[in-house]
Amino acid sequence: MRLLLGSGGFRTPERIALWVEQMRDWLGPARSVLFVPYALADHDGYVRMMIERGLHSGYELVGIHTLWDPVEAVRKAEAIFVGGGNTFRLLNSLYRLNLLDPIRERVRGGMPYLGISAGTNVACPTIRTTNDMPIVQPPSLDALGLVPFQINAHYYTGTNFVKHGEQFVEHFGETRDDRIREFHEENETPVLGLWEGGILRIEDANVQLLGSSARLFLKGKSSRDLVGGARLPDLPCKPA
Amino acid sequence: MRLLLGSGGFRTPERIALWVEQMRDWLGPARSVLFVPYALADHDGYVRMMIERGLHSGYELVGIHTLWDPVEAVRKAEAIFVGGGNTFRLLNSLYRLNLLDPIRERVRGGMPYLGISAGTNVACPTIRTTNDMPIVQPPSLDALGLVPFQINAHYYTGTNFVKHGEQFVEHFGETRDDRIREFHEENETPVLGLWEGGILRIEDANVQLLGSSARLFLKGKSSRDLVGGARLPDLPCKPA
Numbered sequence: 445m446r447l448l449l450g451s452g453g454f455r456t457p458e459r460i461a462l463w464v465e466q467m468r469d470w471l472g473p474a475r476s477v478l479f480v481p482y483a484l485a486d487h488d489g490y491v492r493m494m495i496e497r498g499l500h501s502g503y504e505l506v507g508i509h510t511l512w513d514p515v516e517a518v519r520k521a522e523a524i525f526v527g528g529g530n531t532f533r534l535l536n537s538l539y540r541l542n543l544l545d546p547i548r549e550r551v552r553g554g555m556p557y558l559g560i561s562a563g564t565n566v567a568c569p570t571i572r573t574t575n576d577m578p579i580v581q582p583p584s585l586d587a588l589g590l591v592p593f594q595i596n597a598h599y600y601t602g603t604n605f606v607k608h609g610e611q612f613v614e615h616f617g618e619t620r621d622d623r624i625r626e627f628h629e630e631n632e633t634p635v636l637g638l639w640e641g642g643i644l645r646i647e648d649a650n651v652q653l654l655g656s657s658a659r660l661f662l663k664g665k666s667s668r669d670l671v672g673g674a675r676l677p678d679l680p681c682k683p684a
Numbered sequence: 685m686r687l688l689l690g691s692g693g694f695r696t697p698e699r700i701a702l703w704v705e706q707m708r709d710w711l712g713p714a715r716s717v718l719f720v721p722y723a724l725a726d727h728d729g730y731v732r733m734m735i736e737r738g739l740h741s742g743y744e745l746v747g748i749h750t751l752w753d754p755v756e757a758v759r760k761a762e763a764i765f766v767g768g769g770n771t772f773r774l775l776n777s778l779y780r781l782n783l784l785d786p787i788r789e790r791v792r793g794g795m796p797y798l799g800i801s802a803g804t805n806v807a808c809p810t811i812r813t814t815n816d817m818p819i820v821q822p823p824s825l826d827a828l829g830l831v832p833f834q835i836n837a838h839y840y841t842g843t844n845f846v847k848h849g850e851q852f853v854e855h856f857g858e859t860r861d862d863r864i865r866e867f868h869e870e871n872e873t874p875v876l877g878l879w880e881g882g883i884l885r886i887e888d889a890n891v892q893l894l895g896s897s898a899r900l901f902l903k904g905k906s907s908r909d910l911v912g913g914a915r916l917p918d919l920p921c922k923p924a
Contacts, residue, residue: 453856485869530866572819577863578812579870581825585818598857605845605852612845612852616693616880617838623817626770629725630819640856 451597452561453640460498462655467501471523478521479505482537483529483562518546528561531574536582551590561597568594573635593679599637628663634679635661651676691837692801693880702895707741711763716744718761722777723769723802758786768801771814776822791830801837808834833919839877868903874919875901891916
């Protein structure tokens with residue numbers, strides 16, 4: 445299996461350049477990439493935005509929403525790229541269109557999978573570590589399970605601050621680490637907190653971290669920081 | 685119906701004092717209050733923490749988890765107070781213990797309902813405007829529907845900042861207003877964004893805002909700020 449999973453926040457020139465470099469290296473001479481824009485409401489606008497920001501990396505992005513038969517599109521794709529937005533809406537669409545099994549089969553058969561943000565979340569066993577608002581109710585929180593661990597995209601540590609005029613004021617909502625600790629009160633699966641701009645390059649059990657550091661949370665243990673370039677240690681979880 | 689719904693972030697002396705004043709005014713001579721701590725994992729610890737922080741306002745808090753028959757406890761309570769934490773975990777427990785109907789019946793019959801944060805979220809038609817991580821999967825996102833609009837607790841506007849050393853760095857995840865806009869791409873119900881420290885005092889259709897301002901979001905319209913002390917305008921939604 446070959447996956448390239450980005451955290452999100454690819455909005456600075458350096459981060460975009462790293463994504464483009466990795467995507468090109470990953471896909472090589474592929475011509476077109478099947479793009480899944482269901483996490484946003486405006487599908488055509490999303491394809492345009494990807495191109496405007498350069499995140500298509502020069503490949504032709506074919507919006508799955510423009511095709512008559514999305515399942516057939518997955519079966520024939522050279523590569524699939526699942527974009528970000530609202531993870532609940534994305535997963536709900538994958539269920540509605542019966543796309544989970546076809547995507548799993550193709551990716552397990554070697555088709556490259558690229559995801560950013562919500563597209564990274566749905567590659568995990570469940571979407572139980574998303575930061576998004578549950579604006580729709582998918583039939584289940586179970587997702588593609590292409591990797592055997594959870595990723596928390598847009599990860600950061602510490603408290604949130606909000607600007608009141610020129611002042612930074614502390615926000616008392618749960619921190620991200622609080623939320624992941626609560627996840628582990630109810631679940632066993634390891635969680636990787638991936639900072640914005642971070643990318644995981646995954647070939648079967650070989651997971652390399654690029655572009656940012658990441659924090660690994662194992663239930664009942666202290667969290668541990670991994671630096672960019674590191675390979676992810678073996679995790680105490682079964683392969684998906 | 686009588687509800688006192690707090691946003692969250694009751695962690696400054698002024699905010700706590702306002703909550704205590706309102707709770708006393710609301711409950712008057714009631715002796716004990718049935719406290720629902722299911723949004724946190726440590727139920728006993730939660731009751732202790734409420735008392736330590738003074739948020740019990742001098743009333744006896746009886747943890748529903750300490751009672752043999754939670755449904756019977758709701759039927760007999762003088763008042764119910766639902767605490768904060770993870771909204772998905774809270775709602776899942778309410779479903780598991782068959783508490784939704786008994787709570788609805790009692791509150792519609794006049795029993796005072798107090799909620800903070802997650803406890804405020806579950807008073808709404810659904811939990812689709814929670815900020816929490818979906819660490820468990822409740823049977824449905826539909827909640828108590830005691831009020832006919834959604835509340836977004838811990839509301840703030842603008843961008844998030846995270847501290848790197850002494851520097852404040854912008855975080856590129858969706859802003860709260862982005863998330864509520866996405867909610868309205870998929871749903872019709874009005875949303876009230878309630879800043880931390882804010883309280884809604886609700887007597888039937890009469891909703892008064894205390895302790896903070898709030899932002900009202902109606903689908904397809906510009907949002908509108910309400911100041912503390914204001915009464916909520918009539919909303920274009922059916923009573924629950």
